[in-house]
Amino acid sequence: MRQARHNWGELQMRTRRFVFVLILAATSSLSQSFAGPTEDLMNTDRAFSAMSIAKGSNAAFLFYMADDGRIFGIGTEPPIYGKEAAAKRFAEHGNGDPAANVLSWSPEHADVSADATVGWTDGVWTFVGAPNENGVRPKASGHYLTVWKKDAEGEWKLAADMGTMNPAPK
Numbered sequence: 001m002r003q004a005r006h007n008w009g010e011l012q013m014r015t016r017r018f019v020f021v022l023i024l025a026a027t028s029s030l031s032q033s034f035a036g037p038t039e040d041l042m043n044t045d046r047a048f049s050a051m052s053i054a055k056g057s058n059a060a061f062l063f064y065m066a067d068d069g070r071i072f073g074i075g076t077e078p079p080i081y082g083k084e085a086a087a088k089r090f091a092e093h094g095n096g097d098p099a100a101n102v103l104s105w106s107p108e109h110a111d112v113s114a115d116a117t118v119g120w121t122d123g124v125w126t127f128v129g130a131p132n133e134n135g136v137r138p139k140a141s142g143h144y145l146t147v148w149k150k151d152a153e154g155e156w157k158l159a160a161d162m163g164t165m166n167p168a169p170k
Contacts, residue, residue: 041110041156042121045123049105052104057096062087065158066083066157068159070159071086071160071162072160072162073163074142077089101127103126108123117150118148118149118150119148121145122143123144125143125163144162145161146160146161147159
C-alpha cells in the first residue's frame with residue numbers, strides 16, 4: 001500500500017508538472033500572438049534590407065513595393081508614384097548594382113494596426129557608393145520611415161517610404 005501511495009504521489013507531481021508546462025506553453029503562445037505581427041513586420045524590413053545588399057536596392061524595392069506604393073527618397077529627386085514608375089526610374093538610373101552601390105538599413109521601431117493590415121517601421125540607413133576617381137567610396141546615412149500594408153496574399157508590401165539624410169561630418 002505504501003508503494004501505491006508513492007506512485008500516486010509521483011503521478012500527481014507529474015500531472016502538476018504537465019499542467020504547468022501546458023499553461024506555460026499556452027501563455028507563451030498567447031504572448032507571441034500579440035507580438036507576432038510587429039515582429040513579422042520587423043523581419044520583413046530586415047529581409048528587405050538583406051535583399052538590397054545582395055541584389056541591389058532597385059530589385060529589393062521592386063520586390064517589396066506595392067503596385068501603388070510611393071517612394072519619397074531624401075528629397076534629391078521627385079517622388080515615385082507606383083511600382084511601374086519605379087521600374088522605369090530604376091531602369092534609367094539608380095543604385096541597382098550591389099557590387100558598386102550598397103544601400104542597407106536596420107529597423108529600430110515598428111507598430112502594426114489592431115487588425116494587422118497596416119504598419120510602419122523606422123530606423124537608420126547607410127549608403128556606400130561606387131569608388132570615385134580617387135578610389136574613395138562616398139558614404140551617406142540617415143533615418144527612414146516606411147509604411148507597410150498587407151496585400152491580398154497577406155504579405156507585407158511597401159506603401160510609402162521616405163528618408164532623411166544626416167548632415168555631412170564637419
